[in-house]
Amino acid sequence: MTFPATAGADHDLGHSAVQRARELVEPVLRDRVDRLGPSLGGIGRYHFGWRSDGTGATGKGIRPALAVLAAEAVGGTARDAVPAAVAVELVHNFSLIHDDIIDNDDLRRGRPAVWKEHGVPAAILVGDALHTEAFxxxxxxxxxxASAAALRLATAMREVVVGQVDDIGFTTRPWTGEQAVRIAEYQSMAEAKTGALLAFAAAGGALLGGADAAVADCFDRLGRHLGLAFQCTDDVLGIWGDPARTGKPVFGDLREGKRTLPVIAALTAGVPASERLGALFERGVRSDFELRLAADLVEEAGGREFAEGEAARHLAEVDSCLASLAMPAETRAAFDSLAQSLIGRSR
Known part of the structure; x- marks a missing residue:
């Protein structure tokens, strides 16, 4: 998933945290990838977009920034968080490489995905290698x-995998009836697939910064709510977002038949628009007219309002977690900047 930029002084704090994390993490990350040898290491460098002259983007860096801020929040240094920050980037990119195979996605960051460029076997193996390097x-x-952090990472990765399996399984379920996907099921899947790694980033950084398990648990909750706030917003943008700003086609999630939160909420709202929407999905949504009608029915049935409300609720829970923790004011403001960016994106 991609994270947007925000504006103003708060953005400066968040941007500074991301930049500091990137400067600390990228050299170690590159070293870890280089350890894979000329073949797998070269494929890894291709995935990360690192060019032969040493330049190239590593990604937005939100997860490493969370780890760094969490370490600083509990009295540690940014450098203390580096092992957790590197680990979370490695497993995140492992999941991206494998997800592209599972979803049959040809492109990643505007270039052929690893499996498309180097073949499926190589993509599977380099993903496995990144996973191993994380630990x-x-x-x-x-x-x-370190061992406590590694245990949390193992737990997070188990959640990510289970969440991915559940997400795939949702596509085979009917749109309506007793076997249809329910809101609670979707939220559980989203917490696992999206929230678990953000939870590890925050909790792992806190642990390496010197926090005890109870404080790390609070950072874990912060990361989970942050992930759910993001996913709720992403689901709204997946239907109504501006393609020029999101990089996704208009009505993209509807076109792909995804069971996202606005759709599930609309289908289960029990209003006339819910019945019309269910009948439309059962027939099949194909034409541009049907896509626009489906989007209108989701909104009429309250699906958009519900998802936006859930995003705000989870962001409020992030605020609650932050309020319960003692930390420097600037660190708290940087956390808030990153959190606000998740639901501050243009539609």
Missing amino acids: GALLGSGHPN
């Missing part, structure tokens, strides 16, 4: 809390 980065750090 090496943590356990090889020598930090007294």
